[in-house]
Amino acid sequence: MDELTAEVLAAAARGDWDALKPLLHPYLHWSDGEAKLRGRTKVLAHLAAHPVGPPAEVELRDGQVYRWIGRPAE
Structure with a gap:
């Protein structure tokens, strides 16, 4: 998992919308x-x-998450 995706997950988990935006x-x-x-x-x-878990795929653009594809439910 790349650093940006880890930052997104951490900010979302703690509800830090100012850091996430x-x-x-x-x-x-x-x-x-x-x-x-x-x-x-x-x-x-x-x-x-809604809580979010690690994605199956992420596309980055301009240093931001541009596309997030979640993992399928098991």
Whole structure:
């Protein structure tokens, strides 16, 4: 897991939205379980109500997470 992804997970786990926001690209594509979202604002609102685990895949752009694909449910 890259350092940026680890920072995203840590900030989300502690609910530090101010630290999390600059780590996420404004046009973020987020897919985790049944949630399929576009845009940083929608993802931040989703994360405030739903825990997130390590992703299956992450795409970085401009030093931010641009695409997040969660692991399939086991």
